[in-house]
Amino acid sequence: MLKRQPLVVEVLRGPAVESVHNVMVAVVNELGQLLHGWGNPSFGTFPRSAIKMLQALPLIESGAADKFGLDDKMIALACASHRGEKEHLAVLSQWAEKVGIAESLLSCGPHLPYNESSAHDFIRRNQKPNAFCNNCAGKHEAMITTCLHLGEDPHGYANYEHAAQKRLRNILTETMKVDHSKVPHAVDGCGIPTYAVPLQAIASGMSIFVNSKAPVLRKGACQRIIKAVIGNPFYIAGSDDFATAVIEKTQGRAIIKGGAEGVYAGFLPEKKMAFAVKTADGAGRAAQLATAQVLLQLGGMTVEEAKALSKFTMPIITNWKGEPVGKLRIANDQ
């Protein structure tokens, strides 16, 4: 079932195709072996935020989460691209207080909340966003928390050579089976290294969450992260987010996470499959639609669930008056 052509996502305006996206997909089994997909499974891909669940493993495996008594919302936030809603910011602050993390230690940089009404609240109050508002703040708190637990100086934790990043390279090397000290690396939006790897390696990495043969410590850490995410989908993104909506609606039969430049990664606990998606041109709108298609084809989401999430799975384009004028669709392989 490996398709040589990428998934084609068409953007229609009225009756005519206005724009076209090519999306690559790799699907793997619980051992990370390629099962099927669309397009080139070796497409060099920066996973960006789509693998935050993998990046959260050291927080659990090191014992840091237990040591500091982090709750499931905090663990979900470690895996999150949070949308800056007040509940997200409240839990991030509780976590920082609990561990003793000054905002100035976070190196992710500030941005206004992704959630529009939260952003407007900041603007109305003339309040500058701080590093906790950064969608990656939970991942950064997790890295700092782990350093503190292990007795490492957390300053400079975002640098390529810092112990925190070496630890992440090791985790990614083990789970993706690609030596992360030898692949191209660059700086992610939040300042930490991100690594370009074949798309199927990202899927392989995510398969650790469904791998019944994983080592006990890792399996336990994966289970704890899965429990936290399924129990708190709002905390891995927020209102009006596709990943949050899918995890909620499927009650954890599909767990997905998006990343910048058109990436999604995820896994289906019951089906013991994992996948990764990348739009060649970086468009998130196409990656989202392709991910919905993958979930439908793999049986991670029912047709009824997809219909209930039609805002994301069958998106309509509207004009400024809110009237429908177009739509997105998968052009092949329906």
Added chain:
Amino acid sequence: MLKRQPLVVEVLRGPAVESVHNVMVAVVNELGQLLHGWGNPSFGTFPRSAIKMLQALPLIESGAADKFGLDDKMIALACASHRGEKEHLAVLSQWAEKVGIAESLLSCGPHLPYNESSAHDFIRRNQKPNAFCNNCAGKHEAMITTCLHLGEDPHGYANYEHAAQKRLRNILTETMKVDHSKVPHAVDGCGIPTYAVPLQAIASGMSIFVNSKAPVLRKGACQRIIKAVIGNPFYIAGSDDFATAVIEKTQGRAIIKGGAEGVYAGFLPEKKMAFAVKTADGAGRAAQLATAQVLLQLGGMTVEEAKALSKFTMPIITNWKGEPVGKLRIANDQ
């Protein structure tokens, strides 16, 4: 010099290509004949806002602009995707008052100003945006003004069958040499019809602005629009806009205008050439870079001017702290 391959715009993060865009380009002479380009010049393209200068022709040719004493800023706004800065809104209001246009007559729908600080001002004041804030408001005032001058009821002016839209179809049919009553049409973001035509037809349409053999009335209207735009580049878009910056920097040797879904169109008065650009996937970031490349290759912009506009022509990708982490570049045909 017709290239069979599209222009390839690469998005680099560190040393690795993260995303790739394919961009089609058609370049024509003053008679609208295809000279050269990249990729498929027949690529079916909705020109969107890139042809607002063509859509402004009836305002001048009908005598409406003279009748109501519109100034050059107003004529530039008729061709604009304005960014909602206070100067734009002030001139649009003056125009509406002069002609007697109620805000409720505009059918473009409201949106917050594209300009960030203007948008924040609206939010801070708890002020809802109105139809004048819509980037297309000037085009809509132009259509209504023309109707009123010609004694037509402007109500419903955005509908396909209204005289205002028939008039625009005639103008587009004449200038693009494509029968607009026979091509696919859809609804633009601002509610009026937009038509899917071959990319080179869009370039042909724009060539009317450099056509020394155009009929006298049309030539005069084109000259008046060109004068208004060159004299007021801020009013065709606004601060921090590529089109405004190019027209200013080249002092009108290159006149360009962007449209949604990765479209640019423009012309070079001295070189008597016109062009149209479309990113296959709709990405504006790639259309902008390709347009800069086209202007450089056609001699509409010097290397020094391109360097002075490096923010647009050699864009850098930064992380949330503002540090450079990547860039966009043209991968072929440098």
